[in-house]
Amino acid sequence: MTFFPYRNGRLHIEDVSLDELAARVGTPFFCYSAAAMESAYTSFVRALGDLPATVCYALKANSNQAVIRTFAQLGAGADVVSEGELRRALAAGVPASKVVFAGVGKQPSEMATALDAGILQFNVESLPELEALSRIAQEKGVRAPVALRINPDVDALTHAKISTGKAENKFGIDIPSLRGFLDSAAQLPGVRIEGLAVHIGSQITDVNPYRMAFERLVALFTELRDAGWPLERLxxxxxxxxxxxxxxxxxxxxxAEIVRETTKGLDAKLIFEPGRFLTGNAGLLVTRTVYVKHGTARRFAIVDAAMNDLIRPTLYDAWHDILPVAQFAAGADREPYDIVGPICESSDIFAEQRELPPVAADDLLAICSSGAYGAVMSSSYNSRPPAPEILVRGNDYAVIRPRIDYDELIGQDRLPDWLDDGQQSSEPRGAA
Structure with missing residues (x-):
């Protein structure tokens, strides 16, 4: 089933035409298919079958409240990496008992908030972090549930900037260091080691590296539980x-087969943290062509979206399919275009020499697979208000994050007293 069909010659998201959305909110804008997200979640859960699994949606992929609530209503927990994400998850209806707090740099105040909420577990990545967590938990008279994140030294065969499971990455505890780590952990009264965790990278399409990572994790789990550690979760x-x-x-x-084979007979609860897999293909970034510029060697389609809206092509040299909103014949002539934004950076490029049917000013284009690491990584660079977000279900849609206007954008700043000439209100000196 496609969630982005052409109907009557125009591209739709479910049963809503992108032309209608563009007329309603202006361009650029992100739009997400609720059905596509639900389908991805259902397919993931169905593949796991009868495994003792808790699926925790990774908020970093797309942290809009409506997106989180969509998964929460399907039974998902949340994988968070900041207090802000924790608060978003709880506000969207995710039970604290299904929240995993990951990340290498948790602040004491974040730990305190998570302890007060009663989350499922902290994924701890270093001894200083574990010591800080023990101290905060002791102050609150509780013991923090902990899973130690292991660095398995496995190459996930993904982009270097999103690889996390190799020895040179900043994430996790090296296996050779684990025994000494546990000796120190045993002396900390504010924590309880209840599990082990692993995460080897992002945008993994070849599932084979998971086997080695899971085998190493399970071997450690078995060894430590046999040694008396009360481990419950992987x-x-x-x-x-x-x-x-x-x-x-x-x-x-x-x-799922690799998971079953590597965990067979283990008697442990399993946690999974999909993000991009659930939202990536559920979203489009819709943009309008402003000008078509013919250079000496190249043809440029200058659009009103930019790297501040979708930074992946700039940051990772990432490929996103680009579709004209106006349907074109299968055998239509195509021409190479550089699809570029208006930001004053040479790297503000969505695609180079992309073969497309003829593009003209005012044409709408849809940048595909923008539901993950799109809006969530956007900024107001060049003082551009970030693109709004829309959620579609069938023939209904809602603006789930409106576009801010320029007054709101500028109003986020405050002038100090010595610059205030009365044209803009100022907070007291030293106020945040």
Whole structure:
């Protein structure tokens, strides 16, 4: 089933035309298909079958409240990496008992908030972090539930900037260091080591590296439980990718088979943390062509979206399919275009030499697979208000994050007393 069909010659998201949305909110804008997200979640849960699994949606992929609530209503927990994400998850209706707090740099105040909420577990990545967590928990008279994140030194065969499971990455506890780590952990009264965790990277489409990571994690789990550690849970992480450039999507059935084979007979609860897999292909960034510029060697389609809206092509040289909103014939002539934004950076490029049917000013284009790491990584660079977000279900839609106007954008700043000439109100000196 496609969630982005052409109907009557125009591209739709479910049953809503992108022309209608563009007329309603202006361009650029992000739009998400609720049905696509629900389908991805259902397919993931179905593949896991009868495994003792808790699926915790990774908020970093897309943290809009409506997106989180969509998954929460399906029974998902949340994988968070900041107090802000924790608060978002709780506000969207995710039970604290299904929240995993990951990340290498948790602040004491964040730990305190999570302890007060009563989350499922903290994924701890270093001894200083564990010591800080023990101290905060002691102050509150509780013991913090902890899973130690292991660095398995496994190459996930993904982009270097989103690889997390190799020895040179900043994440996790090296296996050779684990025994000494546990000796120190045993002396900390404010924590309880209840599990192990692993996460080897993001945008993984070849599931085979998971086997080695899971085998190493399970071997450690078994060894430590035999040694008397009260381990209950294995956090298998996330990282499953999507097909951006015609590549094969990850084989979810094979992934689940690897999980079954590596955890067979273990008697442990399992946690999974998908993010991009659930939202990436559910979203589009819709943009309008402003000008078509013919250079000496290239043809440029200058659009009103920019790298402040979708930074992945700039940051990762990422490929996103680009579709004209006006349907074109299968055999239509195509021309190479550089699809570029208006920001004053040479790197403000969505695609180079992309073959498209003829593009003219005012044409709408849809940048595909923008539901993950799109709006959530956006900014107001060049003082551009970030693109709004829309959620579609069937023939209904809602603006789930409106576009701020320029007064709101500028109004976020405050002038100090010595610059205030009365044209803008100022907070007291030293106020945040």
């Amino acid at each position: 956090d298998m992480g996330g990282g499953l990718g999507i097909a951006y450039e015609g590549d094969a999507a990850p084989d979810i059935a094979r992934y």
